[in-house]
Structures are given as C-alpha cells and as structure tokens.
Amino acid sequence: MQGYYHSIETFGTVDGPGIRYVLFLSGCNLGCSFCHNPDTWQRGQKTITVDEVLADIDRYRSYYQSSGGGLTVSGGEPLLQPGFVAALFKAAQAAGLHTLLDTSGHCPPENLAAVLTHTDMVQFGLKAASPRLHHRLTGTDHRLILANLHYTSLQSSRLVVRYVLIPGLTDTPEELGLLAGIITALPNQPTVELLPYHTMGCEKWEQLNRPYALTGIPSATDLETERATGYLHSRGLTVL
Incomplete structure (x- = not known):
C-alpha cells in the first residue's frame, strides 16, 4: 500500500503529544484562504509505502517512545487517502506506536470511519463556526464537516478541536459563541486548541503566484488569544 506525500x-x-514523526500527505479539497501550506493542495508525484514509513520511523523510535510521542499523519487532507492511512495506522499500532490523525473532516463519512478504527487521537481543524464565514474562508459548506466532527466525538476518546484565531474574523463574539455551541453540543466534549493566526505562509502563496485573500490582516496577539481563551473557559470548555 502506498500513499502520495508532500514532506x-x-x-x-x-x-x-511528545516528539512525533509527522507525515504530510499531498492533496486537499478545501483550499483555505489562510492556509500556511498551500503547496500541499495538489497531489504530487512523490509516493511512499507503509513499510517505508515504518522503516524510517525505526531510526528514531527511541525518541518517540521515550517522549510519549508517535506517528502523526497530516496534510493536505489525509482522509483523501483513507486506504493508505488506515493501513499505515494499523501497522503502526501493531508496532507499538501511538497514532494521531490531523484532519479538516471534509471527506466522505466512510473515509473517516475506516481510519478512526486504527487511530489513537484526532486533531480536528474547524475553520469557522458560522456557515457564512466558513464558506468565505474555504469556499465550502461545513455541514459535512460538522457531521464528521459529531461522529469523531462518538468514536474517539482523545479528540482535540483546533481553531485558528483570525483577528476580526474567527475571533468575534458571534463566531466564538457559535464555536462554543458546536463544542458543547457534541456527545463527548473535546479539548479546544486555539491557534493564533500568523502571516508566515504568505511567501508560499507568492511563490505559487496565488493571490492571498487575507492581505492586511495582522497576526493574532497574545491579548486577543487570552480573551478568546477566557470566553471559552467561561462557557465551560477546556482550552489548551
């Protein structure tokens, strides 16, 4: 079994958690306007097999195991290659490695179900809370994503919802209130990780000759992050 990867x-x-071997797969079907790795959107020509990944991990296994780390598969969107990720995670677990899926959840439900069977932890990137803003930032509806988030909450005992704080967009009282409502309505309440927006990926957009839609929006400050954290805490959420 082989997969297409970026890096x-x-x-x-x-x-x-811990020190991790991170495999970034290529190919993504969202195209977020604030993505800091737009070079992962297209499925490239580089391939790697399950056996090759495990052999590479073995060179650093002591670092991963002693730190409580393991294998993370990210992207791009890893759930566009569910057969490869499921096979890799199954083999990794058999080898005693902790497996973590980093996903946007924008995929057919059966893709998610196939991979979760062999996944120890999920980092689920929710791009925006309101339908209007989600469509503006990603060009897509988020009903499928929210349905997959609900399913993941049922299936995974270790779920972290990652949310990028973009000043004036995703950190408004309206958006944070909707985010809190989404999280508290899940069957099993996950931890929330707030990721302050930064502009370090703009150079990659320039290199790819792509217009950057959020030009002029500054990086999120510590104060803005603290305010958002405080609000979510007040709604009873656990925030990293």
Missing part, C-alpha cells in the same frame, strides 16, 4: 518531519513537536 516528512522526523522531530515534530507541535502536531500532537
């Missing part, structure tokens, strides 16, 4: 990080520290 590999062998010492990841921000894509799950």
Whole structure:
C-alpha cells in the first residue's frame, strides 16, 4: 500500500503529544484562504509505502517512545487517502506506536470511519463556526464537516478541536459563541486548541503566484488569544 506525500518531519513537536514523526500527505479539497501550506493542495508525484514509513520511523523510535510521542499523519487532507492511512495506522499500532490523525473532516463519512478504527487521537481543524464565514474562508459548506466532527466525538476518546484565531474574523463574539455551541453540543466534549493566526505562509502563496485573500490582516496577539481563551473557559470548555 502506498500513499502520495508532500514532506516528512522526523522531530515534530507541535502536531500532537511528545516528539512525533509527522507525515504530510499531498492533496486537499478545501483550499483555505489562510492556509500556511498551500503547496500541499495538489497531489504530487512523490509516493511512499507503509513499510517505508515504518522503516524510517525505526531510526528514531527511541525518541518517540521515550517522549510519549508517535506517528502523526497530516496534510493536505489525509482522509483523501483513507486506504493508505488506515493501513499505515494499523501497522503502526501493531508496532507499538501511538497514532494521531490531523484532519479538516471534509471527506466522505466512510473515509473517516475506516481510519478512526486504527487511530489513537484526532486533531480536528474547524475553520469557522458560522456557515457564512466558513464558506468565505474555504469556499465550502461545513455541514459535512460538522457531521464528521459529531461522529469523531462518538468514536474517539482523545479528540482535540483546533481553531485558528483570525483577528476580526474567527475571533468575534458571534463566531466564538457559535464555536462554543458546536463544542458543547457534541456527545463527548473535546479539548479546544486555539491557534493564533500568523502571516508566515504568505511567501508560499507568492511563490505559487496565488493571490492571498487575507492581505492586511495582522497576526493574532497574545491579548486577543487570552480573551478568546477566557470566553471559552467561561462557557465551560477546556482550552489548551
């Protein structure tokens, strides 16, 4: 079984607990206007097999296991290649590795179900809370995403909802209120991780000759992040 991938990080520290081997797959069907890796949208020509990933991980296994880390599969959108991810996670778990799926949830439900069977933890990136803003930022409706989030909440005991704080857009009282409502309505309440928006990915958009839709919006400040965290805490949510 092989998958199409963009890049590999062998010492990841921000894509799950501990030190992690992070495999970034290529191909994404959202195209978020604030994406800092637009170069992962197209499915490239680089391929890798399950056995090759596991052999590469073995070179650093002591770092992953001693730190409580493991394997993270991100993207792009990994659930566009569900057969590969499911096979990789199944083999990784058999080898004693912790598996983490980093997804936007924009995929057929059967893709998600196939992978969750072999997933220890999920990081679910919710792009916006209101339908209007979600469509503006991604060009898509988020009803399927919310349905998949609900299903993930039922199936996964370790779920983190990641939410990017974009000043004046996703951090408004309206959006944060809707976000809190979405989270509290889930069958099992997950942890929320707030990710302050930054502009470090703008250069990649320029290199790809793509217009950047959020030009002029500054990076989120510590104060803005603290305010959003405080509000979500007041709604009874656990925030990283």
